[in-house]
Amino acid sequence: MTQVRVRFAPSPTGFLHIGGVRTALFNWLFARQQKGVFILRIEDTDQSRSTDESIQAIIEGMRWVGLDWDEGPYRQTERMDLYRSHAMKLLQKGEAYWCACKAEELDARRKEAEAKGLSQKYDGRCRDRGLTNLAGDAALRFKASQEGETVVEDLIKGKIIFDNAVQDDLIILRSNGYPTYNFSVVIDDALMNITHVVRGDDHLTNTPRQIPIFQALGFPVPQFGHLPMILGPDKARLSKRHGATSIMAYKDMGYLPDAMVNYLVRLGWSHGDQELFTRQELIEEFSLKNVQTSAALFNPEKLLWVNAEYIKISLPAQVAQALVPLLEAAGLTEELQAVSDGWLAQLVVLVKERAKTLVEMVDWVKPYFGQTVTCDDEATKKFLTPAIAPILSKLLTRFEAFPAFSKQQWEEAFKQLVEEEGVKMGQLAQPVRVALTGRTASPGLFDVMEVLGRDRTLFRLRQGIERATHT
C-alpha cells in the first residue's frame, strides 16, 4: 500500500478564505487518518495577483487553526523550469504543438462559430501545421484526444463520464512562457506524487482536462475527490459581501480555532447525529465517503453556537489564555499585571456560559478589574434608590462582621436579612448587583463576591450606598 499524499494548494491572492480552510481541513484529516503526508503548495504563477503578504496570511491562518503540513510550502514560481521542461517533453512526443493564433483572431473565429451555432472550442487550426516557435510568441497547446471518453471515479461524487470530443486543445504554455493553471497543477501533482487530489467542486470540469496530461507524460493518475462548495446565505458563492470570509477575521471576532474547525467540518461532512468532535475523534472518524455531494450554506448562527459550546467545554485556563490578548486590546494591560492566571481562569468559569465569543467575554469580564466600577446610569437610577440605602447599609454591617469571605456564610446572612426586612430576594439582589458590577446582569451574586474578594466587595458596596443616598 503506497502512502497517501495529499495537498492543499491555495493561490496567494488575498487572505486565507473560509472555503480554503475547509478544503485544507478535509485534506489534513484524510492525511492524518491515513498516516499520510499533507503538503502545502502555493500556486503563485499568476504574478500579477500573487503577493508575499498573502503567503504569510495563508501560513498564519493555517497555524491558527492548527493544520500543520509535512512538506512545503512549495512555490510554483520556484518550479518554472519543471513546467517548461515537461511541456517540451510533450512537444517532442507529439502530444503538444505550437499555436500561432492570436487572441483577437481566436475571438473572432469563436464569435463566428457561435453565430453559426457551432462549438466554440479551439478550431484546431494549428494542430497539424508542425509550427516551430522561432519568433518566440507562440503558445503551446496540448493535443487532446478527441476520441472516447474520460472517466473519473470521484471519491465523493462517484463515476463521472466526460466525452473527449468536447475537450479543447488546452494551452499549456502561454506565449510569454508561463504555464497555465491546468498544466502546472498536473506537473506538481505528478512530481509530488500526490495520490489523492481533494479539492473544491469548482475544479470538477478541470479534471478531464488534466487526466490526459498525466497520461501523455506517463505519470500515474491520482484519485480525485471533489468537495461541495460553501455558499453564502443567499446561495451565491461565499464572498466579501457576505461579511467576514477571512479565517483570521474570526480570530478577531473572538472565535476559538477548534470551534471554527468543528463548524467547518460539519459543513459537508457528518458522522451520524454527532455535532461536536475532538480533533482526535475527527481524525478517527473522518471519511470522504460521508462527504455531502451538494453545496452547503454558511450559517453564522450555528457557528456562534459551536463557539459557545467550545467556550463552555474548553479548559478555563486555556480560554483565559486566549482571552488575554483581547483584554490587552481593550486597554486592561495594567490591570492584568495585578491578577494571577488562576484568578483569570476563575473569572472565565463565571462568564463562560454567558459569552458566545471571546469578544463578548471581554465585555462580561471588564467589571471585575480594578477597585471601582463604572455604573450604568439607568441601572443606578432604577436600583440604587434612597429607599434601598438603609437595607444596603445593614447588609454592609453584617458583611463587615465577617473577617473573611465565605460564600455560604455571606449568602446565609443575605437571605436572613431579606427575610427580616420582608422584601423579595430580587429587591435586594439587584441593587447589590448594580453596586458590585455596575450592571443589571451578572453571574450569581455570591460568585461575583467571591471573585471580587472581601475587600473589594465591601468597598463597592459602600460606594453603592453612597450613590443610592445621593440620587
Add this chain to the structure above:
RNA sequence: GGUCCCAUCGUCUAGCCUGGCCUAGGACGGAGCCCUCUCAAGGCUUAAACACGGGUUCAAAUCCCGUUGGGACCA
C-alpha cells in the same frame, strides 16, 4: 451557448448505495413552559422538509426516466 455537478425542515444534516424498521431522526435558529437574585446556561414541549411529474415494485425519500430549479467550468 456547450459540458458537468447538485436537489430531505429557513439552515447544517441522518436515512438513499444494500427499497419495507420513516406516521422521515438529530442539531442550529424560532415559539412556549419549567428552573431562577439578574443575565445566561440547562431541562421539557412544539411548529417546520423528502422540488415536481411519470414509471418499476406487493411496497419508494430510497431504484429508473423526464421536468423544473440551483451551481461550477469553458468561452
